[in-house]
Amino acid sequence: MYIIMGLPGAGKTTILNEVSKRLNDFKIVNYGTLMMEIAEKEFNIKNRDELRKADITIQKSIQKRVGEELSSMKGKVILDTHCAIKTPKGYLPGLPFEILKGLNVDGLILVTADINEIIERRKNDPTRQRDKDDYNSLKEHDDMNRFMLAAYSVITGAPCYIVNNKQGKLEEAVKEVIGILE
Amino acid sequence: MYIIMGLPGAGKTTILNEVSKRLNDFKIVNYGTLMMEIAEKEFNIKNRDELRKADITIQKSIQKRVGEELSSMKGKVILDTHCAIKTPKGYLPGLPFEILKGLNVDGLILVTADINEIIERRKNDPTRQRDKDDYNSLKEHDDMNRFMLAAYSVITGAPCYIVNNKQGKLEEAVKEVIGILE
Amino acid sequence: MYIIMGLPGAGKTTILNEVSKRLNDFKIVNYGTLMMEIAEKEFNIKNRDELRKADITIQKSIQKRVGEELSSMKGKVILDTHCAIKTPKGYLPGLPFEILKGLNVDGLILVTADINEIIERRKNDPTRQRDKDDYNSLKEHDDMNRFMLAAYSVITGAPCYIVNNKQGKLEEAVKEVIGILE
Numbered sequence: 387m388y389i390i391m392g393l394p395g396a397g398k399t400t401i402l403n404e405v406s407k408r409l410n411d412f413k414i415v416n417y418g419t420l421m422m423e424i425a426e427k428e429f430n431i432k433n434r435d436e437l438r439k440a441d442i443t444i445q446k447s448i449q450k451r452v453g454e455e456l457s458s459m460k461g462k463v464i465l466d467t468h469c470a471i472k473t474p475k476g477y478l479p480g481l482p483f484e485i486l487k488g489l490n491v492d493g494l495i496l497v498t499a500d501i502n503e504i505i506e507r508r509k510n511d512p513t514r515q516r517d518k519d520d521y522n523s524l525k526e527h528d529d530m531n532r533f534m535l536a537a538y539s540v541i542t543g544a545p546c547y548i549v550n551n552k553q554g555k556l557e558e559a560v561k562e563v564i565g566i567l568e
Numbered sequence: 569m570y571i572i573m574g575l576p577g578a579g580k581t582t583i584l585n586e587v588s589k590r591l592n593d594f595k596i597v598n599y600g601t602l603m604m605e606i607a608e609k610e611f612n613i614k615n616r617d618e619l620r621k622a623d624i625t626i627q628k629s630i631q632k633r634v635g636e637e638l639s640s641m642k643g644k645v646i647l648d649t650h651c652a653i654k655t656p657k658g659y660l661p662g663l664p665f666e667i668l669k670g671l672n673v674d675g676l677i678l679v680t681a682d683i684n685e686i687i688e689r690r691k692n693d694p695t696r697q698r699d700k701d702d703y704n705s706l707k708e709h710d711d712m713n714r715f716m717l718a719a720y721s722v723i724t725g726a727p728c729y730i731v732n733n734k735q736g737k738l739e740e741a742v743k744e745v746i747g748i749l750e
Numbered sequence: 751m752y753i754i755m756g757l758p759g760a761g762k763t764t765i766l767n768e769v770s771k772r773l774n775d776f777k778i779v780n781y782g783t784l785m786m787e788i789a790e791k792e793f794n795i796k797n798r799d800e801l802r803k804a805d806i807t808i809q810k811s812i813q814k815r816v817g818e819e820l821s822s823m824k825g826k827v828i829l830d831t832h833c834a835i836k837t838p839k840g841y842l843p844g845l846p847f848e849i850l851k852g853l854n855v856d857g858l859i860l861v862t863a864d865i866n867e868i869i870e871r872r873k874n875d876p877t878r879q880r881d882k883d884d885y886n887s888l889k890e891h892d893d894m895n896r897f898m899l900a901a902y903s904v905i906t907g908a909p910c911y912i913v914n915n916k917q918g919k920l921e922e923a924v925k926e927v928i929g930i931l932e
Contacts, residue, residue, distance in 0.1 A: 442674060446725055470718075475675055475748050476729030479722045486722075492806060493839055526730065533718030536834075536897030540843045540850075540905070541722070543810055547840030548890065566839050624856060628907055652900075657857055657930050658911030661904045668904075708912065715900030723904070 387459065387489060388412075388567055391469035391480060391535070392497035393528050395504040397551040397559070401497060402466060404560045409567060415459065417452065417467035417480065424451045442475065446482075453485035464567070469496055469531040469538075477530045481538050491544040493566050496535045497559070499551045501525055506553075569641065569672060570594075570749055573651035573662060573717070574679035575710050577686040579733040579741070583679055584648060586742045591749060597641065599634065599649035599662065606633050624657065628664075635667035646749070651678055651713040651720075659712045663720050673726040675748050678717045679741070681733045683707055688735075751823065751854060752776075752931055755833035755844060755899070756861035757892050759868040761915040761923070765861055766830060768924045773931060779823065781816065781831035781844065788815045806839065810846075817849035828931070833860055833895040833902075841894045845902050855908040857930050860899045861923070863915045865889055870917075 392398030406414055418434075425431040425448050431440060437448075456465065470477040481489075501524045532548070539546035547566055551559040574580030588596055600616075607613040607630050613622060619630075638647065652659040663671075683706045714730070721728035729748055733741040756762030770778055782798070789795040789812050795804060801812075820829065834841040865888045896912070903910035911930055915923040 442727065449725070470721075473727055476677070476727035477718075477721065478727040479718075479725060481722070482725030483723045484725055495840075529714065530718060530728075532893070533715050533897050533900075534722055536715075536841075536843075536894060537719045537722040537901045539834075539841065540845070540898055540901040541847045543813070543843060543846030543848055545806065545837055545840035545842040546894075624909070631907070652903075655909055658859070658909035659900075659903065660909040661900075661907060663904070664907030665905045666907055711896065712900060712910075715897050716904055718897075719901045719904040 387456070387463045387465055387491055388493045388495065389465045389467060389481070389491060389538075390495045390497065390563070391467055391531070393469075393499065393504065393524070393531055395508055396497045396499040397556070398466070398497040400556065401549070401551065401559050401563055402464070404556070405464075405563050405567070408560075408564060412462045412464050412567065413459075414464045414466055415456070417465060420455060421448055421452050424448055424455070438473070442478075445478070449482065449485060453488050456485070457488040470527065470534045472527055477527070477534075479534055479537075481534075483541060486538060486541050489542065491538075491542040494535060494538055494542070494544055494546040495549060495563060495566060496531055496546065497549045497551055497563075498528055498531065500553070501528060503553045569638070569645045569647055570675045570677065571647045571649060571663070571673060571720075572677045572679065572745070573649055573713070575651075575681065575686065575706070575713055577690055578679045578681040579738070580648070580679040582738065583731070583733065583741050583745055584646070586738070587646075587745050587749070590742075590746060594644045594646050594749065595641075596646045596648055597638070599647060602637060603630055603634050606630055606637070620655070624660075627660070631664065631667060635670055638667070639670040652709065652716045654709055659709070659716075661716055661719075663716075665723060668720060668723045671724065673720075673724040675726050676717060676720055676724070676728040677731060677745060677748060678713055678728065679731045679733055679745075680710055680713065682735075683710060685735045751820070751827045751829055752857045752859065753829045753831060753845070753855060753902075754859045754861065754927070755831055755895070757833075757863065757868065757888070757895055759872055760861045760863040761920070762830070762861040764920065765913070765915065765923050765927055766828070768920070769828075769927050769931070772924075772928060776826045776828050776931065777823075778828045778830055779820070781829060784819060785812055785816050788812055788819070802837070806842075809842070813846065813849060817852055820849070821852040834891065834898045836891055841891070841898075843898055843901075845898075847905060850902060850905045853906065855902075855906040857908055858899060858902055858906070858910040859913060859927060859930060860895055860910065861913045861915055861927075862892055862895065864917075865892060867917045 425437050431437050468480040535546050549562050607619050613619050650662040717728050731744050789801050795801050832844040899910050913926050
């Protein structure tokens with residue numbers, strides 16, 4: 387299993403869409419979607435807002451069930467998830483030890499971009515509501531992503547790759563990701 | 569259990585004193601005090617200096633016993649400890665894997681501050697003897713705190729929060745901490 | 751066991767040669783050499799190039815066998831290895847959790863140097879072929895080394911020390927390393 391993560395606004399979804407067009411043999415599993423399915427079915431949680439506001443203990447239980455589902459997946463899988471999730475209580479690790487130890491990870495990919503470029507992109511996207519995104523808080527989030535990425539890599543033994551998705555260079559970023567997956 | 573850690577001089581103790589006045593239902597456990605009690609009772613170590621100079625193996629044994637005590641604590645507990653402890657042999661993790669895996673952690677809080685502000689505060693405090701605190705060594709310590717914080721978070725699955733205790737903004741920092749605990 | 755790691759070009763080997771002259775009671779084990787021996791004997795891999803290009807799964811199996819050999823070593827041992835290994839698939843942890851949990855680590859040492867000094871040194875060394883070493887990629891590697899170092903320290907409970915091997919100050923760096931080992 388390959389795991390792809392990204393700083394919000396860095397372009398992970400755009401890259402992943404391009405990758406999935408070119409590599410048909412990979413199944414892309416979205417952690418959030420899988421989590422929501424389990425949250426709805428097993429914890430009676432109706433939507434993402436309710437999930438986000440749920441107690442940390444419940445969030446951990448759901449994460450555990452997601453981990454069990456992921457452990458049982460076979461074949462070429464790309465897990466689309468978050469590295470460090472920014473919550474009001476701090477950065478929640480997208481892949482805590484309890485989940486990681488059950489997964490067979492071939493590679494970890496973090497999509498990031500220049501902080502100032504992300505701030506510019508967000509300004510031009512009026513359809514999305516995001517957190518107050520000043521430089522320092524985005525920098526802190528990007529740093530935490532990198533620190534947790536290193537911990538994920540050490541725990542799984544899988545190599546970790548940082549893709550810098552530069553403005554106007556999407557094709558380069560897509561090729562870097564495909565180079566890892568092939 | 570919540571765990572609060574800080575860069576020496578960043579103001580963790582001041583914040584914690586304020587927090588304990590306002591949140592009466594939390595029991596604050598100081599790791600160093602608990603460690604010293606165990607070191608004295610079980611390892612015949614007389615004072616903190618002797619403890620600091622003790623062999624790494626003995627320090628690890630004491631840490632293990634502290635971990636056992638902490639695992640057995642119930643209710644609302646704030647553990648007051650260090651993130652990365654600067655020793656002559658390098659940065660010792662305040663919360664190694666062996667201890668962490670036994671704890672039920674709800675949140676991790678790191679109190680830090682601007683490095684230059686810490687240097688200024690230390691100059692004005694003639695009662696405390698501290699290590700040579702030039703910018704680079706404080707920066708390295710602050711970085712290592714953040715890297716280890718991320719590892720603690722990944723291992724425990726608990727969210728981690730970095731409080732920047734700005735000069736003259738103590739009340740803001742206290743409110744941030746209370747916001748996490750409540 | 752002490753573990754010494756370094757950014758390529760930072761001078762780890764030079765420091766280690768000096769250390770071994772002065773401390774005769776330490777046995778220095780090179781991870782790469784041990785790995786190559788096992789790769790040749792047990793996996794029929796002929797040389798380092800073949801090893802580097804081998805599948806991640808095979809590299810992991812070899813790492814596991816190396817870990818077993820290391821766990822069984824007694825006495826004063828310095829393990830000479832890499833912190834984060836730069837590969838085309840990303841940074842591979844030199845000491846993944848599976849290996850670390852079997853080792854009894856007394857200390858972790860990372861040898862690094864100013865990025866610009868490393869770039870200068872490489873220019874003056876025409877006998878060695880190295881990767882394209884621009885500032886950003888060396889900085890990313892140095893950062894990843896530090897993040898993984900912190901994770902190794904948290905997992906083993908051993909202190910980690912960063913030696914900054916400054917240009918023209920080799921003796922200082924050697925003394926720092928000896929200070930940790932003694």
